[in-house]
Amino acid sequence: MKKNLILLITFCSVILVGCFGYLEKEEERTKINEFEQTSEELKKKVVHYETDMGPKKSQNEAVVVQPVVIKLLDPNTSTVIKTIRPTELGYEKDFTVYVNEIEKIVKELARGSSTTTGYDQKMVLDKEADDGKIIKGSPMVILKESELVEKILAASSKNATIALPLYVTESNYSAANIESLDDVVIASYTTYFKSSNTGRNKNIELSANAIHNIIVGSGDYFSFNSNVGPRDEANGYQPAPEIINKKLVMGIGGGICQTSSTLFNAIDQLHIATLERHHHSLDIGYVPKGRDATVSYGTLDYRFQNISGVPFIIKSIYRNGSLTVELRTSEDYMGMLKKNQ
Template sequence: MKKVKWLTSVLIVCSLIGLTGCSEKTAKEKELEKKVAELQQQIDELKREKEKAEKEQAPEEKPEQEEQSGVVEVINPLTMEVIKTIDPKEMGYVTDRAAYEKEIAEWAKNAARGTNQAEGFDQRMYPDKIGADGQVIKGKPRMILEEAELVSKVIAASEKGGKVELPLTVTESGYKPEEAALLGEVVVASYTTQFDSSVAGRSKNIELSAESINNVIVGVGDVFSFNTTVGPSDAEHGYQKAKEAVDGKLVDGIGGGICQTSSTLYNAVDQIGVSYVEKHHHSVHVGYVPTERDATVSYGGLDFRFQNSTTAPFLLKAYVKNGSLTVEVRTSKAHQGEFTVH
């Protein structure tokens, strides 16, 4: 390139000399014109060599571009990590589009709901709680992976390749931080059940499960899950052996008695008109609540879930004393008028 510039400069100088010396001898003029022509020829030759070199370099970059085309990288927007690399060509995007889309849909479902080997992105809300010091103990927000949207994005990117972010919907609890300290001001609903406190195992299980739901904040729109909130009712977590209903019979089992807590909770929140997401009855009649006013649970199986479909957040309080279990629904004085008790 430097040589081309140098020759061009020489050519310009020679041209100027030719112009200023037009009145001199013809022989010199012809000699100068010959040199100018030779310089122009050298410049043209150098340009052709440069263009040829550029063309020869282009094919070397092309295979790398072709190798990357069509590959789809799926990214977790919370960590910006690539969680899956999809090669549409290998998976039959061109040869069998229907089978390819079905496989992507199956993968998206497993990514959302989880498998035996891996946890899914769908996560139930673990509610916030007020601690003994009056401060809020943060739980976990509800997270949903939008399966249909994910499939659509992957299919759209499969033609040329690219990056696709997981379409995650993350929902925080529906209350304002400044409301938390006031949610225990007034009781809007409560329910009490009785149990035999002399039965040690059952009493302990009721106490532990009641403690788990005590001081839990349920914001507007929140979905409360008994199993998620209470956790495993096993010996490792302090639960003891007691009678529980299984297939229409009362048998001994670790954690027997926690269904009294879930049923008492059900009868308390039912008074304020929440919406039920999941609710099941026992296979036998239980004596602590009227018929069909129970809500049975089993960690990893049946759950009691409801959504706060009211217009205000509330606080759950649970007390165990002298063979009785009481669950209260409380809120602030400012929100009290928003609850209609049934």
């Protein structure tokens, strides 16, 4: 009996050990399966990450950084007219040098160079033709240099497209009031010349006709050179004496300074802002000393802004031996007119 009991206990122990061994193996299999599942999930995440971020780079493979590019856009045509690469102009080496280079680029865009035309354009005023129709001029266009420089500097660390800051000013007068602009003479001046000098007289006549019936709106800018144009043989101008560097020499268009000086002395009677005026290097006899306005196409100009408060029309009256410039406006505007005291 005792022997049978011992055999029974031994058999049960074997069974229990086997059971515990089986349980341990089952637990181990479960852990292995869980590990394999976790490993597969991690592999999927890595593949997903690499797909989003692009192919993995080796440790020795350099990351290529593209240089910053700034494009300047013409807002009228929506075309890129200039591309700037800041690093090539010293942006990361010497900021002062970089700023100077940007200012040079902007200045040339605005004012042009010997080979290019700038965006800045002087106002060419409208003119009334003999038949009463209006010959349209062109507005003043200014590329604001300081604004463009600031925009470029602010964008120098990143790619950018910048539209040129162009400001356009149209002539300021009412077409409905053109007929009445001839009502009242508000200023007048006359100069005299010898009728025997045919070449010089012809030049005075041509330049006087060029400014005749020009309409100067309130706030408008006037440029003698822009409105009269080139003085050359193609436009009928003739050789005549002119003053250059304190010497009297022959030149095409000699005599037109009498037109510009006569105009100045009429304009100066109104409340006008003179923007540019030059004196001859020698005294002249047709206006008092210091009351001249010499001009030379492409260099010296006579320019003013109409701040008299009213629009007016320029009338030039050429006679044999005299030139008169009158400024006229509508009688309705007389109460608003500002004149020099």
